[in-house]
Amino acid sequence: MTIKNICCIGAGYVGGPTMAVVAQKCPYITVTIVDINASRIAAWNNEDLSKLPVFEPGLDNIVDEARGRNLFFSTDVDKAIDEADMIFISVNTPTKTYGKGKGMAADLKYIELCARQIAKVSKSNKIVVEKSTLPVRTASAIKSILNHTGNGVQFQILSNPEFLAEGTAIDDLLNPDRILIGGDDSIEGQKAIQALVDIYANWVSKDKILTTNVWSSELSKLTANAFLAQRVSSINAISQLCEKSGADVNEVAKAIGMDSRIGSKFLKASVGFGGSCFQKDILNLVYIAKTYGLNEVADYWEQVIIMNDYQKQRFSDNIVSTLYNTVSGKKITFFGWAFKKDTNDTRESAAIKVADNLLSEQANISVYDPKVVEERIYADLDYLGTRSENENKALLTVHNNPYEASKESHAIAVLTEWDEFKTYDWQKIYDSMYKPAFIFDGRGILDIQTLEKIGFVCYKIGSGAKI
Numbered sequence: 012m013t014i015k016n017i018c019c020i021g022a023g024y025v026g027g028p029t030m031a032v033v034a035q036k037c038p039y040i041t042v043t044i045v046d047i048n049a050s051r052i053a054a055w056n057n058e059d060l061s062k063l064p065v066f067e068p069g070l071d072n073i074v075d076e077a078r079g080r081n082l083f084f085s086t087d088v089d090k091a092i093d094e095a096d097m098i099f100i101s102v103n104t105p106t107k108t109y110g111k112g113k114g115m116a117a118d119l120k121y122i123e124l125c126a127r128q129i130a131k132v133s134k135s136n137k138i139v140v141e142k143s144t145l146p147v148r149t150a151s152a153i154k155s156i157l158n159h160t161g162n163g164v165q166f167q168i169l170s171n172p173e174f175l176a177e178g179t180a181i182d183d184l185l186n187p188d189r190i191l192i193g194g195d196d197s198i199e200g201q202k203a204i205q206a207l208v209d210i211y212a213n214w215v216s217k218d219k220i221l222t223t224n225v226w227s228s229e230l231s232k233l234t235a236n237a238f239l240a241q242r243v244s245s246i247n248a249i250s251q252l253c254e255k256s257g258a259d260v261n262e263v264a265k266a267i268g269m270d271s272r273i274g275s276k277f278l279k280a281s282v283g284f285g286g287s288c289f290q291k292d293i294l295n296l297v298y299i300a301k302t303y304g305l306n307e308v309a310d311y312w313e314q315v316i317i318m319n320d321y322q323k324q325r326f327s328d329n330i331v332s333t334l335y336n337t338v339s340g341k342k343i344t345f346f347g348w349a350f351k352k353d354t355n356d357t358r359e360s361a362a363i364k365v366a367d368n369l370l371s372e373q374a375n376i377s378v379y380d381p382k383v384v385e386e387r388i389y390a391d392l393d394y395l396g397t398r399s400e401n402e403n404k405a406l407l408t409v410h411n412n413p414y415e416a417s418k419e420s421h422a423i424a425v426l427t428e429w430d431e432f433k434t435y436d437w438q439k440i441y442d443s444m445y446k447p448a449f450i451f452d453g454r455g456i457l458d459i460q461t462l463e464k465i466g467f468v469c470y471k472i473g474s475g476a477k478i
C-alpha cells in the first residue's frame with residue numbers, strides 16, 4: 012500500500028515540523044496540515060518565514076522548499092480528512108483541569124473530537140496514526156469510536172509517538188535515534204505498519220525503525236519522557252548537595268557521565284525542567300499507575316515532579332534571601348523566558364514560576380528573551396491567576412534589548428541557556444546596575460570567574476556556596 016495523501020490534524024510544535032520534514036523527504040506525497048486555530052494556519056502560510064508560529068532552527072528552509080509544492084496548511088479539516096489515505100493526530104493532550112483525574116490524567120477530549128470527525132467524514136479506508144503522546148490503551152478508545160460509524164469504512168490505528176526535542180526538532184527529525192511504530196498483529200495491521208515504515212524509510216535507515224504492539228509503543232513514549240525528566244531531577248537534587256558541600260555539579264556530572272552505564276546526556280543541573288511534555292507525561296504515568304492500584308510505582312515517579320517544583324522554589328527563595336531578605340521594589344532582570352534555548356515555546360517554563368514567586372514578594376521584574384514575545388509572557392503570568400492582569404503589567408516589563416532590560420537592576424537571573432547571554436558586554440551591564448550587582452545563573456552557562464573579576468556577586472546553580 013503506497014500512501015499518496017497525508018492529513019495531519021494539529022499544526023503545533025509537533026505537527027508542523029514533523030510533517031514539513033515528511034513533505035520535504037517524500038515529494039510524491041501530498042501533506043496537508045490542518046488546525047482549527049485559523050491564526051496559526053495563517054502564520055504557517057505567511058510569506059515572511061520569520062513569522063512562522065513555531066521557531067526551530069532550519070524549519071524555515073524546509074517550509075520554504077515544500078510549501079505550495081506538496082505541503083499545505085489549511086483550516087478545512089473535513090476536506091483534508093476526506094482526501095487522505097493516512098491521518099496523523101497531532102493535537103494537544105494537556106493535563107485535565109476538571110473532573111476525575113484533575114491535575115494528573117491526560118485530557119483526551121481533543122483526541123476524541125478528532126476521532127469523531129474522522130469517523131463522520133471518511134468515505135474510504137484510512138490509517139489513523141497517533142502522533143500525540145497518549146495514555147496506554149488510548150488506541151482502543153479511538154478504534155471503538157471509528158468502528159461505530161456504520162458506513163463500512165475500515166480503519167487501522169497505529170501508534171507513532173514523536174521523540175523530537177524542541178530547539179533541535181529539525182535535526183532530531185532528520186536524524187532520529189529511532190522511529191517507533193506500534194500496530195495490530197493482524198494482516199491488515201501489519202500492512203498499515205509497513206505503509207508507515209515505507210514513508211520513514213525515505214530517509215531513516217531500516218534498523219532504526221522499531222515496530223511493536225500498540226500498547227508498548229504508547230507506553231514507551233511516556234516512559235522515555237519519565238526517564239529523561241528523572242535524570243534532570245536527579246542531577247538537580249545533587250546540585251543542592253554540591254552547593255552545601257563545596258562540590259561543583261558540572262564536575263560531578265562529568266565524572267559520572269563518563270561511566271558508559273550512565274552516559275553524559277541530560278545531566279545538566281538547572282533551575283528545573285519545563286516544556287509542555289515532561290510534567291504532563293509523568294503526571295499521566297502516575298495517574299495510570301494509580302488506576303491500576305500501583306501506588307508505590309506512582310509515588311516513585313511523582314517524586315520527579317516534586318523535586319522539580321522544589322528546584323524552582325529554592326531558586327527564587329535564594330534570590331530573596333541573598334538580596335537581604337527583601338526584593339520589594341527591587342528590579343530583577345530575567346535573561347530568558349523560554350523553557351529552553353532555541354525555541355519560542357514557554358509552556359511550563361521555570362521562568363514563569365520563579366517570576367510568580369518574586370512578584371508575590373513585590374519585586375519588579377524586567378524580561379529579555381531573544382524569541383519570546385511580550386504578549387506570551389503576560390499570558391503565561393495571567394494564566395496563573397495569582398494577581399490581576401493590570402498588576403502583572405505594572406510589576407513586570409518586557410524589553411527587546413538586554414542592556415535596556417538590565418539597566419538599574421539589583422540582580423540578573425539567567426532562566427534560559429541562550430548562547431548569546433555568554434557573549435554580552437558584561438562590564439557595560441555591571442556599570443549600569445545597582446551595587447552590589449548580583450547574578451543568579453540558573454543554567455550554569457556564564458563564566459563566573461570573569462564576572463567576579465568585573466565585580467559581580469555570583470550564584471551559579473550547583474556550584475559550591477559563594478554567597
Ligand SMILES: NC(=O)c1ccc[n+]([C@@H]2O[C@H](COP(=O)([O-])OP(=O)(O)OC[C@H]3O[C@@H](n4cnc5c(N)ncnc54)[C@H](O)[C@@H]3O)[C@@H](O)[C@H]2O)c1
Pocket residue numbers: 020021022023024025026045046047048051088101102103104121124125142143144145173174175176177287288
Ligand atoms: N512539543 C513537543 O516537544 C512534543 C514532543 C513530542 C510529543 N509531543 C506531543 O505531541 C502532541 C502535540 O503537541 P504540540 O506541542 O504540537 O501541541 P500544540 O498545542 O503546539 O499543537 C496542537 C494543535 O492542535 C490543534 N487542535 C486541537 N484540537 C483540534 C481539532 N479537533 N482539530 C484540529 N486541530 C486541533 C490546536 O489548535 C493546536 O494548534 C501532544 O500530545 C504532545 O504531548 C509534543
